[in-house]
Every structure is written in C-alpha cells, then in structure tokens.
Amino acid sequence: MAAYMSMGEAHRRIAEYLNRFYDAVSSQDGKSLSRLFSISSDSSLQFLADALNTFQDANRIIRQSESSQYADIIVPVFRALQSYRLRNLVESYLAFEKAANAFVQEFRNWESAWALEALCVIAYEIRILAERADKELASIGKSPEKLKGAGSFLMKVFGVLAGKGPKRVGALYVTCQLFKIYFKLGTVHLCRSVIRSIETARIFDFEEFPARDKVTYMYYTGRLEVYNENFPAADHKLSYALTHCSPLKEANIRMILKYLIPVKLSIGILPWNSLLDKFNLTEYNNVVLALKRGDLRLLRHALEEHEDRFLRSGVYLVLEKLELQVYQRLIKKIYLIQKQKDPNKAHQIKLDVIVKALKWLEMDMDVDEVECIVSILIYKNLMKGYFAHKSKVVVLSKQDPFPRLNGKPVTS
Amino acid sequence: MEQLTKALTSLFNLYEANRAPHSIYKDEAEFHSYYVLLHLCSDNQGESLSLWFRHVPFVIMKSKEMCFARRILRFFRLGNYKQLIYTTEAEASYLQYCIIERYISEIRALALSCVNYGGYKLQPYPLTHLSNLLMMQESDLESLCVDCGLQTSSDGIGKVLLSTKLTSSCNPKREYQKYCELVSERLERLAAEVSEL
Numbered sequence: 001m002a003a004y005m006s007m008g009e010a011h012r013r014i015a016e017y018l019n020r021f022y023d024a025v026s027s028q029d030g031k032s033l034s035r036l037f038s039i040s041s042d043s044s045l046q047f048l049a050d051a052l053n054t055f056q057d058a059n060r061i062i063r064q065s066e067s068s069q070y071a072d073i074i075v076p077v078f079r080a081l082q083s084y085r086l087r088n089l090v091e092s093y094l095a096f097e098k099a100a101n102a103f104v105q106e107f108r109n110w111e112s113a114w115a116l117e118a119l120c121v122i123a124y125e126i127r128i129l130a131e132r133a134d135k136e137l138a139s140i141g142k143s144p145e146k147l148k149g150a151g152s153f154l155m156k157v158f159g160v161l162a163g164k165g166p167k168r169v170g171a172l173y174v175t176c177q178l179f180k181i182y183f184k185l186g187t188v189h190l191c192r193s194v195i196r197s198i199e200t201a202r203i204f205d206f207e208e209f210p211a212r213d214k215v216t217y218m219y220y221t222g223r224l225e226v227y228n229e230n231f232p233a234a235d236h237k238l239s240y241a242l243t244h245c246s247p248l249k250e251a252n253i254r255m256i257l258k259y260l261i262p263v264k265l266s267i268g269i270l271p272w273n274s275l276l277d278k279f280n281l282t283e284y285n286n287v288v289l290a291l292k293r294g295d296l297r298l299l300r301h302a303l304e305e306h307e308d309r310f311l312r313s314g315v316y317l318v319l320e321k322l323e324l325q326v327y328q329r330l331i332k333k334i335y336l337i338q339k340q341k342d343p344n345k346a347h348q349i350k351l352d353v354i355v356k357a358l359k360w361l362e363m364d365m366d367v368d369e370v371e372c373i374v375s376i377l378i379y380k381n382l383m384k385g386y387f388a389h390k391s392k393v394v395v396l397s398k399q400d401p402f403p404r405l406n407g408k409p410v411t412s
Numbered sequence: 413m414e415q416l417t418k419a420l421t422s423l424f425n426l427y428e429a430n431r432a433p434h435s436i437y438k439d440e441a442e443f444h445s446y447y448v449l450l451h452l453c454s455d456n457q458g459e460s461l462s463l464w465f466r467h468v469p470f471v472i473m474k475s476k477e478m479c480f481a482r483r484i485l486r487f488f489r490l491g492n493y494k495q496l497i498y499t500t501e502a503e504a505s506y507l508q509y510c511i512i513e514r515y516i517s518e519i520r521a522l523a524l525s526c527v528n529y530g531g532y533k534l535q536p537y538p539l540t541h542l543s544n545l546l547m548m549q550e551s552d553l554e555s556l557c558v559d560c561g562l563q564t565s566s567d568g569i570g571k572v573l574l575s576t577k578l579t580s581s582c583n584p585k586r587e588y589q590k591y592c593e594l595v596s597e598r599l600e601r602l603a604a605e606v607s608e609l
Contacts, residue, residue: 143429186463186466186467188459188463189459226462227460227462227463228460229460229462307470307473308470311465311466311468311470311473312466313466314462314463314465314466315462316462316465317461317462317465317485317489318462320486320489321489321490323486323490324490368494368545369492369494369495372492372493372494372495372523372526372545373492374530375523375526375527375529375530375531376490376491376492376526378526378529378530379491379525379526379529379530380491385530386530386531386532386533386575387530387531387532388531388532388534388535389531389532389535389537389538389541390535391532391535395532
C-alpha cells in the first residue's frame with residue numbers, strides 16, 4: 001500500500017528524479033543514470049512511485065524540467081514505476097518496454113559507451129519485468145508472451161552493440177540475459193545465433209569482455225554442451241566458469257558444480273565428498289558412491305530418489321550412462337578379490353560369478369545379458385581382454401585390464 | 413518418421429496451450445513415448461532429449477508408456493543389445509515397435525561388432541545362439557555378417573562368427589528390411605490385429 005505523502009513532497013521527489021536524470025546525462029555519468037532504471041531492484045524508487053501515484057500530473061513537471069527532451073524515456077518509466085507499485089505487472093512491463101525502446105534510440109546517438117551500464121540495467125529489468133508479467137498473465141489464464149517479447153527487444157540491443165566501437169563490450173552481458181530468457185522459455189536453440197556471433201565475429205575479442213560476463217557466458221554455453229553430451233567442451237567451459245567465479249559467490253559456484261560434476265563423472269573424475277557437502281550437492285553422494293563401489297543397485301536408487309531434480313536440470317541421461325563405469329568397477333572388484341585368493345587365476349572371471357554378484361545386488365541378469373555387457377565393456381575399452389562364449393568366461397589382459405578414462409569420455 | 417515427429421511436436425504444443433493445472437490428457441503419455449523412441453539416436457535429435465525431458469510433466473515421465481520408452485533409450489545408449497531386443501519383443505505396442513524397428517539393424521550391427529571385437533578367436537560364436545539373441549533368422553544373420561564385412565565359418569555343428577578383432581564398427585552396406593524385423597509371434601499377432609482393423 002502506498003505510504004501517505006503530501007503533494008509538496010511528491011512534487012519534490014519527482015523533480016529530484018528529473019534533476020538526477022538530467023545531471024547524469026549531461027555529465028555522462030553512466031552509474032548514476034543506471035540507478036534510475038532499477039524498477040524491480042531499487043527499493044528507494046518505491047518512494048518515487050508513491051509520489052507519482054499521489055501527484056498524478058508528472059507529465060507537467062517533466063515538460064517544465066531540463067529533462068523534457070527525454071520525455072519519451074521518462075514518461076513511460078514513470079508509468080512502469082507506478083504500475084509496478086500497484087502490482088499491475090503487465091502494464092509495468094509494457095510501459096518499461098516503451099521506455100527501453102526510446103532509450104536505445106538515444107543510446108545509438110551517443111558516440112561513446114558512457115551509458116552502457118544503464119543499458120545493461122535496462123536489459124536486466126526488462127527480463128525481470130517480463131517474467132513477472134508472464135506470471136500475472138498465466139495466473140489469469142492468458143497466454144504468457146512478454147518474456148518472448150523481451151527476447152526480441154534484447155536481440156535488437158545486441159545488434160546495436162555488435163559494432164566496432166567501444167559499446168561492443170556490453171554485448172556479452174546482453175547475450176547472457178538472452179540465454180536466461182531462452183533457457184526459461186525452453187527455446188534454447190535460439191542461443192545458437194548469438195553464440196555464433198560472439199565466437200566467430202571478428203569485432204569481438206572474448207578477453208575484452210568483463211570477467212563476470214565471461215563466467216556467465218561459459219556457464220550457459222557449458223550447460224548446452226552438457227545437454228549435447230559434448231563432455232570435453234562442457235568440461236572446458238564449466239571449469240573456466242568455476243575457476244573464474246568469485247569464491248564469495250557460493251550460490252553461483254553451486255550452480256556451476258551442478259553441471260560440472262556429472263561431466264567430471266563421465267570422464268572418470270570423482271569429486272571429494274567434502275565438496276558435495278560444502279555446496280549442498282548431496283544428491284550426487286550416492287552416485288559417486290555407486291561408482292566407487294561398483295554398486296548398480298545404488299546408482300539406480302540414487303537416480304530414482306532424485307529423478308525429478310535430475311530431469312529438470314537435464315543431467316539425468318548423463319548420469320544414467322554412468323552404468324557402464326559401474327559395471328567396470330564391479331568386475332574390477334571381483335578381479336581384485338580373485339587376485340587375493342589366487343593371483344595366477346585372477347584374470348579369468350566366470351560369467352556366472354558376475355551373474356551371482358549382480359543377483360546379490362538384486363539385479364536379475366542372465367548369463368546372456370552379462371556376456372552382452374562384458375562385450376560392450378571390451379568394445380568400449382573399459383575392459384581389456386576377451387570373452388569365450390563356450391567356456392562362459394572373460395579373460396582379462398594381464399596389463400591394465402581396466403583402463404582409466406583419464407579425463408576422456410567413454411568411447412561411443 | 414519426420415512427419416510423425418512434426419505432428420507430435422504440434423500435438424505437444426496443443427497440450428501445453430490447453431493444459432489445466434495438474435492434469436494430463438488421455439493418450440498423452442503414449443504420444444510422448446513415441447517422441448522418445450523417434451529420438452533414440454542422438455544424431456537425429458533437433459533438441460536433445462535431455463532438454464526435452466526438462467519440460468515434460470513428471471507424471472508423464474513416470475507413466476507406463478514413458479517408462480518403457482526410457483528403458484529402451486537406456487539400453488540403446490548403453491549398447492545393451494540383448495535387453496533392447498528382448499524388451500521390445502516382450503513389451504512394445506505395435507506402433508512403438510514400428511518406430512523402434514528402424515534402429516534394430518543398427519543394434520544388431522553393434523552386437524556383431526562387439527562379438528567380433530571381444531570374442532575369443534579359438535571359440536567362434538555360434539550363429540544359432542546369436543540369431544536367437546538377436547531374434548532373427550540365422551540365414552539373415554549370416555547375410556548381415558557378410559554385409560558387415562565379417563567372416564563366418566562352419567565348425568561342423570553349425571555356422572560360427574569368427575573373431576577378427578575389427579576395430580571399425582560394422583555398418584551393413586545396404587539397408588535391408590530383413591535386418592530390421594524381429595522374429596516374434598507376439599509382434600506378428602499385433603501386426604495381424606492392426607491389418608484387420
């Protein structure tokens with residue numbers, strides 16, 4: 001509910017905002033200008049919103065002020081603020097989009113990149129307001145399409161920044177906002193065109209971009225590589241994001257690890273339990289334990305226990321495929337037990353013994369299926385040796401019978 | 413199959429556009445299972461299945477039809493040729509089988525690659541046993557071996573596949589319908605029921 005405010009106070013607050021706007025533009029103070037657009041994130045602007053709802057004729061003040069030349073921007077910003085304060089989120093978005101478009105027109109005309117910070121705030125706000133507007137639309141049974149619109153606007157902004165001048169360093173931030181939109185909407189394929197621009201256009205030098213934006217970019221593109229099961233590329237990108245992420249940003253580190261851990265597991269690298277505990281990624285505890293133990297039952301149980309979470313994050317299929325490494329570990333354990341009993345015969349494992357071990361794990365597999373699994377492990381170089389069908393035995397190589405992945409994915 | 417994929421995509425959009433909270437439509441799980449089976453091979457995935465699964469309602473993911481499709485997907489991805497063929501024969505509906513059928517020759521070729529690469533050369537693999545596992549006529553299996561460039565021989569009892577440790581994967585030079593069909597009374601019965609409709 002808007003706090004009570006006198007007309008005089010309301011007038012003062014509106015005039016103050018207009019003065020700040022004019023001062024920021026005339027002194028090319030990007031930081032100060034950016035603060036004037038933080039509708040959803042700056043609580044001090046609420047007082048301005050209350051003032052606008054009290055005074056009701058802000059347009060007159062705008063016309064009389066030095067900021068009148070920026071009325072095309074300020075009038076809709078005011079409307080967006082008022083609507084946001086009154087919880088009319090769709091109206092707020094529509095007004096802000098109008099303001100944003102007007103701002104971009106001015107931005108194009110400013111030669112230097114002084115207003116880049118303000119543009120980035122606008123890019124952020126338009127996404128947030130669009131998300132909230134879509135929630136409101138969905139709640140009244142209407143089709144949510146504002147976030148899609150925000151995406152179109154940001155593509156336009158990207159085009160404005162994709163030039164030779166100093167404004168180009170803002171392109172990665174806008175790209176990251178686009179990624180967030182596309183991931184939210186499930187239209188991830190739309191990321192391709194911006195990725196292509198960032199990675200192939202000669203005007204962009206990745207090292208020039210701000211560190212924070214590079215981390216976010218590598219996080220999202222790393223996630224795309226995870227979905228496509230391109231593990232070396234996923235490892236490179238997510239590891240970059242992890243290495244360059246501020247150690248104080250624990251929530252961000254957790255987000256990166258959520259995808260990096262399945263990638264590392266797929267290339268044979270296991271995390272310490274302390275890492276999983278520190279960043280509250282305990283859903284991976286039993287997956288890691290299953291890999292260490294060769295416990296297929298535990299792997300399947302872990303996948304079932306956190307099935308929805310793994311499906312939502314898109315790593316379920318990656319984790320499921322770890323089964324082959326679990327089989328490898330199980331057979332290796334049998335080999336090590338046999339080696340303790342009789343080193344000369346350790347390298348010969350009867351398929352029936354593997355059937356029994358799996359039965360003990362409550363996995364009902366017949367000897368044909370075990371032979372099939374063994375043949376796959378040999379074919380994919382997770383085991384070295386051969387299997388003798390008639391004798392129903394697998395004979396392991398005496399040299400390195402269970403090759404490590406060593407940072408490479410299982411042969412496909 | 414491409415048309416089926418497009419039709420399914422349109423259908424899913426319609427489901428989403430008309431979805432009431434916490435509800436699914438009568439045959440929705442079945443149609444989702446077809447989508448999974450159409451995308452067993454990652455090469456023909458526009459959007460990866462991992463991405464697609466993110467937006468499928470959990471109740472559909474846990475349906476009988478989707479659990480079947482997800483198991484087939486798991487077997488395919490792991491290369492578990494034995495279970496893929498066995499489970500398809502035992503549980504697939506006729507339309508599910510029709511979709512899976514186009515992957516059968518590929519999974520059979522994988523089986524041959526594995527047996528050829530990992531088998532003991534002094535104990536060649538009997539084609540009779542392999543044809544039972546792969547649910548195909550022995551003569552078709554022999555023909556598939558030849559088409560894949562693999563050597564067979566006779567050991568006095570029957571035909572065997574020689575293990576020559578070929579490192580390249582087997583790909584039949586020609587796509588024959590006979591390499592795709594499963595020899596199965598249950599599936600023949602299903603086909604007959606469909607043709608009576």
